[in-house]
Amino acid sequence: xxxxxxxxxxxxxxxxxxxxxxxxxxxxxxxxxxxxxxxxxxxxxxxxxxxxxxxxxxxxxxxxxxxxxxxxxxxxxxxxxxxxxxxxxxxxxxxxxxxxxxxxxxxxxxxxxxxxxxxxxxxxxxxxxxxxxxxxxxxxxxxxxxxxxxxxxxxxxxxxxxxxxxxxxxxxxxxxxxxxxxxxxxxxxxxxxxxxxxxxxxxxxxxxxxxxxxxxxxxxxxxxxxxxxxxxxxxxxxxxxxxxxxxxxxxxxxxxxxxxxxxxxxxxxxxxxxxxxxxxxxxxxxxxxxxxxxxxxxxxxxxxxxxxxxxxxxxxxxxxxxxxxxxxxxxxxxxxxxxxxxxxxxxxxxxxx
Amino acid sequence: xxxxxxxxxxxxxxxxxxxxxxxxxxxxxxxxxxxxxxxxxxxxxxxxxxxxxxxxxxxxxxxxxxxxxxxxxxxxxxxxxxxxxxxxxxxxxxxxxxxxxxxxxxxxxxxxxxxxxxxxxxxxxxxxxxxxxxxxxxxxxxxxxxxxxxxxxxxxxxxxxxxxxxxxxxxxxxxxxxxxxxxxxxxxxxxxxxxxxxxxxxxxxxxxxxxxxxxxxxxxxxxxxxxxxxxxxxxxxxxxxxxxxxxxxxxxxxxxxxxxxxxxxxxxxxxxxxxxxxxxxxxxxxxxxxxxxxxxxxxxxxxxxxxxxxxxxxxxxxxxxxxxxxxxxxxxxxxxxxxx
Numbered sequence: 001x002x003x004x005x006x007x008x009x010x011x012x013x014x015x016x017x018x019x020x021x022x023x024x025x026x027x028x029x030x031x032x033x034x035x036x037x038x039x040x041x042x043x044x045x046x047x048x049x050x051x052x053x054x055x056x057x058x059x060x061x062x063x064x065x066x067x068x069x070x071x072x073x074x075x076x077x078x079x080x081x082x083x084x085x086x087x088x089x090x091x092x093x094x095x096x097x098x099x100x101x102x103x104x105x106x107x108x109x110x111x112x113x114x115x116x117x118x119x120x121x122x123x124x125x126x127x128x129x130x131x132x133x134x135x136x137x138x139x140x141x142x143x144x145x146x147x148x149x150x151x152x153x154x155x156x157x158x159x160x161x162x163x164x165x166x167x168x169x170x171x172x173x174x175x176x177x178x179x180x181x182x183x184x185x186x187x188x189x190x191x192x193x194x195x196x197x198x199x200x201x202x203x204x205x206x207x208x209x210x211x212x213x214x215x216x217x218x219x220x221x222x223x224x225x226x227x228x229x230x231x232x233x234x235x236x237x238x239x240x241x242x243x244x245x246x247x248x249x250x251x252x253x254x255x256x257x258x259x260x261x262x263x264x265x266x267x268x269x270x271x272x273x274x275x276x277x278x279x280x281x282x283x284x285x286x287x288x289x290x291x292x293x294x295x296x297x298x299x300x301x302x303x304x305x306x307x308x309x310x311x312x313x314x315x316x317x318x319x320x321x322x323x324x325x326x327x328x329x330x331x332x333x334x335x336x337x338x339x340x341x342x343x344x345x346x347x348x349x350x351x352x353x
Numbered sequence: 354x355x356x357x358x359x360x361x362x363x364x365x366x367x368x369x370x371x372x373x374x375x376x377x378x379x380x381x382x383x384x385x386x387x388x389x390x391x392x393x394x395x396x397x398x399x400x401x402x403x404x405x406x407x408x409x410x411x412x413x414x415x416x417x418x419x420x421x422x423x424x425x426x427x428x429x430x431x432x433x434x435x436x437x438x439x440x441x442x443x444x445x446x447x448x449x450x451x452x453x454x455x456x457x458x459x460x461x462x463x464x465x466x467x468x469x470x471x472x473x474x475x476x477x478x479x480x481x482x483x484x485x486x487x488x489x490x491x492x493x494x495x496x497x498x499x500x501x502x503x504x505x506x507x508x509x510x511x512x513x514x515x516x517x518x519x520x521x522x523x524x525x526x527x528x529x530x531x532x533x534x535x536x537x538x539x540x541x542x543x544x545x546x547x548x549x550x551x552x553x554x555x556x557x558x559x560x561x562x563x564x565x566x567x568x569x570x571x572x573x574x575x576x577x578x579x580x581x582x583x584x585x586x587x588x589x590x591x592x593x594x595x596x597x598x599x600x601x602x603x604x605x606x607x608x609x610x611x612x613x614x615x616x617x618x619x620x621x622x623x624x625x626x627x628x629x630x631x632x633x634x635x636x637x638x639x640x641x642x643x644x645x646x647x648x649x650x651x652x653x654x655x656x657x658x659x660x661x662x663x664x665x666x667x668x669x670x671x672x673x674x675x676x677x678x679x680x681x682x683x684x685x686x687x688x689x690x691x692x693x
Contacts, residue, residue, distance in 0.1 A: 001477060001478060001479060001588055002476060002477055002478075002479070004476075005468065005474075005475075005476035005477035006477055008468065008476065009468075009471055009477075194471065195471075196471035196472050196585075197471065197477070214587075214588065215587070215589075215590075216587035216588070216589050216595040217587070218587065219585060219587075251589075251590045252590055
């Protein structure tokens with residue numbers, strides 16, 4: 001594989017990412033799946049990078065999960081999104097940062113639709129006003145939260161306690177990056193590195209010492225695919241999608257998987273357990289699974305955050321093999337003893353809204 | 354003193370036009386940006402449909418220009434070109450000033466840059482090559498993969514950069530189908546143990562002897578033609594190319610592991626042609642090739658009186674058509690100079 005070819009593609013797809021004053025909107029489902037990740041993002045942004053990140057208590061779902069699940073009409077989704085934009089305008093912010101990939105895709109799609117069909121934007125303005133009395137402004141800058149961490153990957157590396165390197169051999173960890181489908185597949189120009197060879201996570205991994213693995217089913221769906229999972233009868237297909245990816249990446253002997261979507265780490269993590277239960281198959285080394293991380297968790301680990309503060313105990317595929325390989329200090333006996341009140345006391349800024 | 358005509362571009366069309374104009378008694382200067390003439394002929398080994406050696410055609414064209422005393426200037430690009438009343442003034446990259454009574458633009462085409470079809474991984478995956486790369490292998494007499502082994506399972510992708518809205522090329526390049534058929538046969542001749550798969554949208558075999566070649570590829574050489582577009586290519590750990598494609602006739606998706614994937618790069622307006630258009634105000638069409646004055650009876654004429662077109666700078670053409678088009682340009686130039 002020729003890296004210079006990839007670099008040429010990456011250079012074609014660069015995007016503007018604001019450098020401060022973010023209006024951050026959480027995902028509907030991430031706090032249930034991996035509850036430490038969004039907290040870690042806020043901690044990195046506020047405590048480590050000293051950035052202004054605002055969260056609005058009235059923010060709701062963007063309705064993207066329903067839109068892509070075929071139960072929410074597009075006009076409804078647009079009006080809900082218009083309300084989120086109105087909240088941002090009222091708070092005095094212009095840089096919109098969603099935590100969720102599907103939200104990012106939906107916002108991008110809606111802004112693009114309004115650009116091409118101003119009469120639709122006008123109609124939604126009227127509907128929002130009628131329903132809520134609010135007025136919205138289109139964000140000056142829209143970036144996914146992983147774009148923001150990508151932007152500050154060098155600053156994070158400069159403050160890092162650990163690198164993604166095997167502390168015994170000095171070899172880089174082999175990392176599979178999995179990008180959420182709604183990040184750039186619909187609008188390649190809106191993703192760092194484009195749709196075919198996204199660089200948003202690869203850039204972080206390179207900067208933090210790891211080695212990215214390119215495997216044949218890199219582009220394949222994680223298995224969530226909304227209706228593949230949300231419709232119960234389709235769940236066999238959901239597992240099959242994940243299995244396809246694991247089979248394809250296995251020969252490359254990855255140490256870990258990094259993701260930037262709410263659903264992907266959930267399904268890549270949980271379905272490894274399910275496949276093992278169904279078939280007795282493990283895809284990692286030494287008879288273990290391949291640990292799956294969110295990018296916030298990986299950033300937190302290299303910065304020296306406590307693995308249990310990051311919520312790694314919530315993963316179904318154990319992460320200790322990666323912690324041990326990097327040489328991260330942690331307390332195995334504290335794995336399930338995280339106290340939310342203590343955590344809040346340790347990181348006061350997380351409570352500021 | 355005879356009238357002076359400058360021909361821009363020393364490929365098939367430019368050589369044919371220059372030689373014929375000179376034969377008509379005109380003074381002809383041929384400007385070529387490369388160090389040698391011949392254009393794409395230099396990169397092709399054998400030509401369809403009869404698989405003759407391309408050097409035979411190149412020798413004919415060079416001979417035509419040489420015998421008729423065409424003044425050849427190589428490594429030359431044009432920096433300025435303007436029309437002054439009834440003649441043209443031109444300055445080259447070397448600062449040479451030239452004056453002509455008429456100009457023939459024969460800037461040809463560029464092969465589509467296959468790396469723009471990112472999903473096929475050209476320039477990234479070791480065993481993804483183009484039709485042009487394969488011709489070089491034919492000339493060397495050695496078809497091998499990146500590690501030097503002999504490929505067995507080989508795929509050919511048609512329409513790379515042609516009929517493709519995503520890359521902005523809606524037109525058909527006309528020659529890729531027959532090139533694929535020719536190259537598939539040549540691979541089977543070189544590698545009798547190989548298995549060939551051509552992935553096509555439509556087989557457009559609209560030239561003399563093309564259909565016969567297509568039939569021969571299937572009946573004699575056992576080439577497999579699968580109607581469907583390759584959606585993506587990836588690299589396996591052993592450097593083989595994994596492709597996904599839909600077989601639209603069987604109505605099902607396919608996934609294959611290939612030793613070599615060959616992309617049939619289409620034709621695009623050349624960068625040199627685009628520069629000339631920018632310098633002169635020559636009009637280009639939606640397909641970015643030069644826009645001809647009339648598609649039926651004025652395909653050599655431009656929007657500027659005294660500037661004429663020859664060959665593939667106006668649209669994809671095969672060599673036969675290019676030579677005919679260049680001869681027609683000569684007729685237009687002679688007619689123009691007689692009456693001007």
